[in-house]
Every structure is written in structure tokens, then in C-alpha cells.
Amino acid sequence: MEVALDTEDLAGSGLRLEIDGAVATITLIRPERRNAQTPAMWRALARIGDTLPVGIRVVVVRGEGPSFSSGIDLRAFTPEGVPGEDAPLPADAAPEEIDRTIAGYQRGFTWLRRPAIVSIAAVRGHAIGAGFQLALACDLRIVADDASFCMKEPALGLVPDLTGTKPLVDTVGLARALEMCLTVRTVPAEEARELGIAQAVVPGDELDDAVRDLTAALLQVDAGAAAATKSLLQQAPGNTLDEQAATERRAQIDRLRALGESR
Numbered sequence: 402m403e404v405a406l407d408t409e410d411l412a413g414s415g416l417r418l419e420i421d422g423a424v425a426t427i428t429l430i431r432p433e434r435r436n437a438q439t440p441a442m443w444r445a446l447a448r449i450g451d452t453l454p455v456g457i458r459v460v461v462v463r464g465e466g467p468s469f470s471s472g473i474d475l476r477a478f479t480p481e482g483v484p485g486e487d488a489p490l491p492a493d494a495a496p497e498e499i500d501r502t503i504a505g506y507q508r509g510f511t512w513l514r515r516p517a518i519v520s521i522a523a524v525r526g527h528a529i530g531a532g533f534q535l536a537l538a539c540d541l542r543i544v545a546d547d548a549s550f551c552m553k554e555p556a557l558g559l560v561p562d563l564t565g566t567k568p569l570v571d572t573v574g575l576a577r578a579l580e581m582c583l584t585v586r587t588v589p590a591e592e593a594r595e596l597g598i599a600q601a602v603v604p605g606d607e608l609d610d611a612v613r614d615l616t617a618a619l620l621q622v623d624a625g626a627a628a629a630t631k632s633l634l635q636q637a638p639g640n641t642l643d644e645q646a647a648t649e650r651r652a653q654i655d656r657l658r659a660l661g662e663s664r
């Protein structure tokens with residue numbers, strides 16, 4: 402779907418998008434609120450996904466200031482709400498409308514798994530609630546040594562609903578995910594690395610360089626092979642060995658055909 406992206410519109414939603422060759426960087430730009438998230442931000446993320454130029458291979462998601470993201474803007478739960486924003490979930494809405502509304506928000510997160518790109522969350526400071534889920538929506542998480550993760554939703558009487566529960570369970574297993582979510586505890590950077598949530602922990606002043614180095618390494622690999630391999634890996638957990646072996650064969654046939662056509 403082609404939807405025009407307006408830089409000012411994006412900024413009004415708390416986001417900045419920068420494109421440099423094959424790399425798109427999305428920055429949450431509300432440091433004064435620790436990059437708290439709003440429905441407008443989730444809709445803007447979905448628009449970025451809808452309009453991402455062909456040829457983008459790496460998407461970096463980062464936050465300006467000391468925190469990656471403090472999660473949903475808590476003013477949404479006050480009678481005044483967030484100035485200029487609708488309530489995230491209208492209290493008197495029918496279940497079908499709530500379902501449709503949340504599905505719209507989730508679209509801002511799901512596209513980050515698209516096979517054609519590798520998404521990297523560069524996390525410093527807090528990643529709480531929706532912030533943790535945004536980091537989990539990315540394929541990889543490179544984190545500063547002051548990073549911390551907390552799935553806070555149950556403490557507010559809610560469930561995590563921005564597509565974070567599946568990657569969390571896939572990564573740490575059901576028992577650990579349950580323990581983390583239901584105690585609402587904060588997981589520090591080093592533990593996040595041990596659990597496989599973070600792929601690397603680096604000193605804060607080296608975070609940007611670490612993300613740049615990883616990006617450069619990812620761009621070394623042929624784009625078609627990278628997309629096909631990501632797709633293959635994504636299918637592996639849901640397949641039996643026989644199914645996955647067959648999927649590998651089909652993917653290789655496609656690769657060989659693509660390589661033949663490019664000669």
C-alpha cells in the first residue's frame with residue numbers, strides 16, 4: 402500500500418525517519434516523556450511500514466534520550482487523556498471495534514518481522530510495556546549496559562497486546578516469560594543477554610557504533626539470500642523436520658532460479 406509520509410506528521414506522532422542507502426532509522430523523539438507511546442505513534446509506525454522504500458534492508462529502531470521507551474503514555478488513563486490524542490481504547494466500544502482498533506495498533510509492530518528487512522532495536526535505558534514490545538517486535542536487540550526490560554501491562558490490569566507475547570515466549574520459554582510478566586520485574590541488560598532477549602550488551606557510548614557494525618555486516622550478504630534465509634528461519638519453529646527440509650528445498654530452487662536469471 403502506498404501512503405505518503407509527511408515528516409512533520411511523523412514528528413507530531415513522536416517519530417523521525419531517516420533513510421541512508423539501504424538503512425532506515427526510526428527514532429522515537431519524545432525524550433522529555435521517556436519516549437512514551439501513543440496510538441498516533443503506532444499508526445505512524447504502520448505507515449512507515451506501508452511506505453518503506455524497496456531496497457531498504459535494515460531498519461534500526463531507537464529512542465532519543467536516556468530511555469528507549471517508557472511504554473504507553475500513562476496520561477491516556479487519566480480523564481484528560483493525552484492532548485490531541487484519542488483514547489487508545491474507547492471505554493464504551495463494542496468488542497468488534499476494540500478488536501479492529503488493537504489490530505490497527507499491532508500493524509505498527511508486525512511489519513518489523515518482514516523477511517526483506519532485518520530490524521534492530523538499539524536499546525538504552527528503560528524498555529517498559531509497549532517499549533519492551535517494540536524492542537521484541539524487532540529481529541535483533543543490541544543494548545547498552547544500562548538497558549532494562551519490564552512487561553508492565555499486568556500491573557495496570559491489562560495484557561501485553563502489541564505482539565510482544567509470542568517473541569517473548571519463543572525466546573525465553575513459557576515458564577520464564579510467565580515469571581517475568583506476572584512478577585512485573587525489571588530484567589537488566591546482562592540477564593537479557595543471557596536469556597537471548599539481547600544479542601549483545603555494550604557500554605552506552607558504544608551503542609551506535611555496535612549497531613553500525615552489525616548493520617554493515619548484515620549488508621554484506623546478498624539481499625535475496627538474506628530475505629529467503631530469514632523466511633526459512635522464521636518457518637522453522639512451526640515445522641516438523643521433514644516439513645522444514647522440504648521448505649529448504651523449495652527455497653533453494655527459488656534461489657537457484659534467481660541466481661540463474663541474474664547471470
Ligand code: ACO
Nearest residue numbers: 433434435437471472473474475476527529530531553554
Ligand atoms: N507516560 C507519560 N509520561 C511519562 C511516562 C509514560 N509512560 N514515562 C515517563 N513519563 C514522564 C514523567 O511523568 C516525567 O514527566 P515530568 O518531567 O513532567 O515530571 C518525565 O517523563 C520523565 O520521567 P521520570 O520518571 O522523571 O524519568 P526517570 O528517568 O526517573 O524514570 C521511568 C523513567 C522509569 C521510565 C519512569 O518515568 C516510569 O516508570 N514511567 C512509567 C512507566 C510505565 O508504567 N509505563 C506503562 C507501561 S504499560 C504499557 O506500556 C501498556
